[in-house]
Amino acid sequence: MAIDLRSDTVTRPSQGMRDAIASAAVGDDVYGDDPTVNSLEERVAAMFGMEAGLFSPTGSLANQLLIRTLVKPGEELLTEERAHIVRAELGAGAVFSGITTRTWHSERGLLNADAPLALAHENAGPYLVSTTAIAIENTHNFGGGTVQPISEIARLSTEARQRGISMHLDGARIWNAHVASGVAFNEFGKHFDTISVCLSKGLGAPVGSISLGSKATIAECRIWRKRYGGGMRQIGLLAAAGHYALDHNIERMTDDHARAKKMAVALAAHDSTLIDPTTVETNIVGLELSQTGITAADFAARCKEKGLWISALGKSYARLVTHLDFDDAQCDEAIAIMLDVLG
Numbered sequence: 001m002a003i004d005l006r007s008d009t010v011t012r013p014s015q016g017m018r019d020a021i022a023s024a025a026v027g028d029d030v031y032g033d034d035p036t037v038n039s040l041e042e043r044v045a046a047m048f049g050m051e052a053g054l055f056s057p058t059g060s061l062a063n064q065l066l067i068r069t070l071v072k073p074g075e076e077l078l079t080e081e082r083a084h085i086v087r088a089e090l091g092a093g094a095v096f097s098g099i100t101t102r103t104w105h106s107e108r109g110l111l112n113a114d115a116p117l118a119l120a121h122e123n124a125g126p127y128l129v130s131t132t133a134i135a136i137e138n139t140h141n142f143g144g145g146t147v148q149p150i151s152e153i154a155r156l157s158t159e160a161r162q163r164g165i166s167m168h169l170d171g172a173r174i175w176n177a178h179v180a181s182g183v184a185f186n187e188f189g190k191h192f193d194t195i196s197v198c199l200s201k202g203l204g205a206p207v208g209s210i211s212l213g214s215k216a217t218i219a220e221c222r223i224w225r226k227r228y229g230g231g232m233r234q235i236g237l238l239a240a241a242g243h244y245a246l247d248h249n250i251e252r253m254t255d256d257h258a259r260a261k262k263m264a265v266a267l268a269a270h271d272s273t274l275i276d277p278t279t280v281e282t283n284i285v286g287l288e289l290s291q292t293g294i295t296a297a298d299f300a301a302r303c304k305e306k307g308l309w310i311s312a313l314g315k316s317y318a319r320l321v322t323h324l325d326f327d328d329a330q331c332d333e334a335i336a337i338m339l340d341v342l343g
């Protein structure tokens, strides 16, 4: 079978997870009657020290429901230029919520609080756009799995909130950030008004994200989720997978991180222009192929012929993401295939 490192979304539910799904207690969640969804929403909210949570089918929807509660039409959300919210949600904030955005640049997506603080313009008056929220991505996906320093998050949050600007966390891979940095989940919760987390990335559940915020925010998100057509019925089946993932699949991410590092070290030993292995902190390995004379698309195609699937995300940028269906033997095989293709 092919080794699939295109994303950590490609995992399949384990037998234990399937058993948990099969035996889940369920009810109609649009009526608020599904006990497994309710307990999952409460559980994740409590982990992060937030008041309430809401299950949603995707991380994009979880982000979009939250940012529309923070930013009114014509107001502004600031984020880093390669953030998922501005690069990979197909303009949803503009299309559905009338939200405008400006972005700052950073190396590897790594947060320096000075950049958004310099860009922000709160209460800008009748002629200029007012900044009402700042979104931070942790870990930063297109930055290469970058872990944001909690000291910079705290500095940004303190100053932004003093200026009346809300803080949103796109925490699709906050689990990886926690495992890599040791920062507690409720420490992240202190610095943000709203948080989205994904169950279907490194945690290995088939479907699902949770939006977190105050009770009032989540009540508003519940209305908009239904309005968008995302009110679902007996989804305790999906929530049971989420509970199982939280019980079993967080601490094991250290293995994913170690395998990502091992690939980065092996590739850098072959050609140091491909990647600096010290920047690989979590489960994402971003390869810069511009010095190799081969495009990312060609590299991905030639790896695929040999049984290794990776993503070509730019002309010369390829991405590998480790996950719970990728083991040590496959790691060695993946390294051998890539070194072979690179010659």
Ligand SMILES: *Cc1c(COP(=O)(O)O)cnc(C)c1O
Residues within 6 Å of the ligand: 057, 058, 059, 060, 061, 063, 084, 085, 137, 140, 141, 170, 172, 173, 198, 201, 209
């Ligand atoms: C995957 C991801 C999301 C959500 O993606 P969906 O495919 O909509 O579930 C949000 N933010 C980041 C950083 C992601 O990597």
